[in-house]
Amino acid sequence: MRLSLKVWRQSNKEAAGGFEDYKLDNVSPDMSFLEMFDVLNEQLIEEGKEPVAFDHDCREGICGMCSMYINGRPHGPLRGVTTCQLHMRSFKDGDTIVVEPWRAQAFPVIKDLVVDRDAFDRVISAGGFISVNTGNAQDANSLPVPKEAADDAFAAAACIGCGACVAACKNASAMLFVSAKISQLALLPQGQAERSIRAEKMVAQMDAEGFGACTNTGACSAECPKEISLENIARMNREYIGAKFSSSAV
């Protein structure tokens, strides 16, 4: 396959960026999208140019590190697939592919296609946990969890924290990410003790990070590689509103 690429290049957070055009002549349809970038980078090195920086690690769709906005969509054209699992057979010979970084106030560009997603870690630090010190736990089977709740919690917990939801959302809202964690822990009996304070603190941190607000377009869920459901956002809304109006924290 022959491809034309338009790739966003930006040397650091402060610098102005722009698109560079590249041509690749020998792309195999069996390559993953990132392997196609490996080929591009080898080519750039041979030409004495600096390779394109992009985030990637596990390359099997689970670590959540890869993050490319491909032809106007996070993780490219397929549903439920991360960039690393996208293969070149999803493109046609002669295609032009435009690749940009995630764009959001809360995800500043570090270099080229690499963005800083520390905001997600800070949101988790604000309350995305159950406060149980090691050694405190009772026997695992002493607390039955209805299968339905366990399954729903698992579905929410499948989030890989890649940020595609933020990237896809016209408001750069992080509500799908945040709601997935709030939902997971709100659904489980273990999470009840901190249920209110968790929702309050995580939402406050999410807002402080500069993410936008949800307008229910559903783009996040449609683009989520793990297909996290919008139901979680509704649950977060309930949790947050309920917590704010009923908790004794003033």
Next chain:
Amino acid sequence: MATSSRLDAKIPQGPLESKWSKYRSSVPLVNPANKRNLEIIVVGTGLAGASAAATLAELGYKVKAFCFQDSPRRAHSIAAQGGINAAKNYQNDGDSVYRLFYDTIKGGDYRAREANVHRLAEVSGNIIDQCVAAGVPFAREYGGLLSNRSFGGTQVQRTFYAAGQTGQQLLLGAYSGLQRQVGMGTVKMYNRHEMLDIVNIDGKCRGIIARNLITGELERHAGHAVLLCTGGYGNVFYLSTNAMGSNVTAAWKAHKRGAFFGNPCFTQIHPTCIPVSGEHQSKLTLMSESLRNDGRIWVPKKKDDNRPGNEIPEDERDYYLERRYPAFGNLVPRDIASRAAKERCDAGYGVGTSKLAVYLDFAAAVERYGRAEANKNNIHNASDADIITWGKAVVKEKYGNLFDMYKQITGEDPYEVPMRIYPAVHYTMGGLWVDYNLMTTVPGLYSLGEANFSDHGANRLGASALMQGLADGYFVIPYTIGAYLASEIRTGKISTDHEAFVKAEAEVKERIDTLLKIQGKTSPELFHRRLGKIMWEKCGMARNAEGLKEAIREIRQLRKDFWSDVKVMGTAGYFNPELDKANRVADFIELGELMCIDALDRNESCGGHFREEYQTEEGEALRDDENYMYVSAWEHKGVENWELHKEELIYDNIKIAQRSYK
């Protein structure tokens, strides 16, 4: 054989079952007021690192944690699929701490330390308790209690799981605990930082040199103890199921600063991976071992049979695992299944364009499940097409996500044509040598999880890696580190102005400058690929003395080529993944040499280490317990120079037997 005087495993006295409990009751404690003044550096934030960092912070220590990824949640523990073992005996099927201990020692082909493995089995239950309490959504039965499955050929159901994403759920559990401490300010987290050296002062490990990968700055961090939880080194083979960033650099720097490297040649090759599709391949993807519960593995009986798999008639197929191992069939342990696949492919029976693959076929399972559905619904005259439709639906429910992944990667529909699979490097049992306290041969320097050599001997059983990572981090190190730190309370704050820090930083800087200055013709990536090829061909699934000697020569040459011809783009002053990669590849090359030396030293076949010269007439591994029942601990003495120290393995509680799966 006697254990080298340089190695003291510090195994507590007394009967095996009470060693750990007695140890815990007698290990020196650190007063809470003193804990506040003791700093601990944790490198790596996978299961071992995240759980250790969080737990030590909960205890009151000051913790700094480092990871090279953009978030601790990305560590490669996240990719583990199958499950985590624990001797809970919830299924009432006769499991016990002893049985888990026994299975692990046996599965490791009698090359692991009894006391460590028994402790692992003892704390396995606590891990499940802790994870459930932290909100890990394990699979459950309708009654609300935890579900178990059998895994890796054990006879009991002791594996806890969360669909095919157990590693992800466990890591996110440990990560949330870590982030809680970060939020409280008890752990200072350093993302996108890579450890490039350790700093020893007066024979004790006192800190690290880390590089901020965003700015390129070198930083000095001091600590009273340093924990390396940096995972395995499977990427020395270039192609493996490891993440692209997984590397040996931290462990290797420690090794060069005095930490002995244990059993470097013990590598696990996982039998069910998606085969290589071409030269461009950057990594390999595992298909869960659970597929072998229903899939049948075969190759054509005829050499170079180019017909598509589904067109080859039944009587022209060789179900070689069922033929060779009638008792265990397709469920033999990983090392055996991998070698058998290689044997068939080497003999010319491989399938696919590369001929380096075998079929994993679900046709029989589809039919079996289809008929079961028909029976269940009382349909006695179902057509074959209906049966197949129903059968496919059942298979989809059980393995749908794996089938989808296969289709995504290969472009073939595994519901229609048999899957092609081939073994791939998956896990490294070897690692930094540690004593019972998980301390390396450098005082104050610890190693946890896959980064150490300790619990899996020569072969790891399925669902045991997650168990070991969390055992080390949650339940072992919090106790054992006290034994060392109790004597450190008078040390006071360690200054990073000490000349050892200055010197180490200067050495790191010099190495980076050298790498950038070479400006040769070959990218680090290509060197890595060349190293991988040597390793895979000569130190992979099967090894022999001749090949290993060649490999050592080739790797030495490769190292020289690297240091004269590598081309690293950019500079050190900013985000530069090429430089990071060059640094890692340079260490992999040195490690590769040691792995071959170790494999050459071990004149026996055991677990993942198969020396072609040492096999039975039927082609099975031939262990030599008389001469090789030891841990190889290698001391780095200089370029191309290592000294072997042996730790004798003593089995007081287990009867040693030949593994047989026939």
Next chain:
Amino acid sequence: MSWFSQTLTSSIGKKLLMALTGLFLISFLVIHATINAMIFYNDGGETFSHWGHFMGTNPIIRTLEIGLVAGFIIHIADGLILWKNNREARPVKYAVNNASANSTWYSRSMGLLGTLLLIFLVIHTSHFWIPNRSNQFATGEELNLYQMMLDIFQNPVVVLIYVLGCVSLFWHLLHGFKSAFQSLGLNHVKYNGVISFIGTAFSIIVPILFALMPISIYLGWVK
């Protein structure tokens, strides 16, 4: 900041306000459409004027009207604030954005549709509500709204503006109705279908009913 204002100024609180005021305005639309539909009796405005008089003079309704105005102001102001915040959340736009692959255009254009509706609202109130209420304040007398309608809707441009206003309303409601329930956290597998059905039906029926009024008058169906 008090917990209350903290709640309402949070991202979710702002959405809560949008949803609550939106649903309130939807309930207003029901009343408004029902009473205006009285013109279709085609009785020379008798029934319509009867109810119009009731709405214009009943003290309870007049009090609620203050709430209605407040509802509009909050919905509009909050919408504008959200629009601004959401824009700021992505200072650098994508060069290529294929948003239609993951969401409907109207769900992404609530701000635009809302602005069109605001413009329409200004025109619409300056036609009827403002002159009528000003006159009431000044003279205590109501204007003959029915006659005003007959006069104003003789102008084809006005009719077109009203029809376009109704089209904007249709798209705005098509997303807004369902969205309000989601924002309030009312998402349940058993009821989502019903909410969606009612939402879609409402967004079609109400704007058509409204649009038929100027059209019918212009075409002389209603005299």
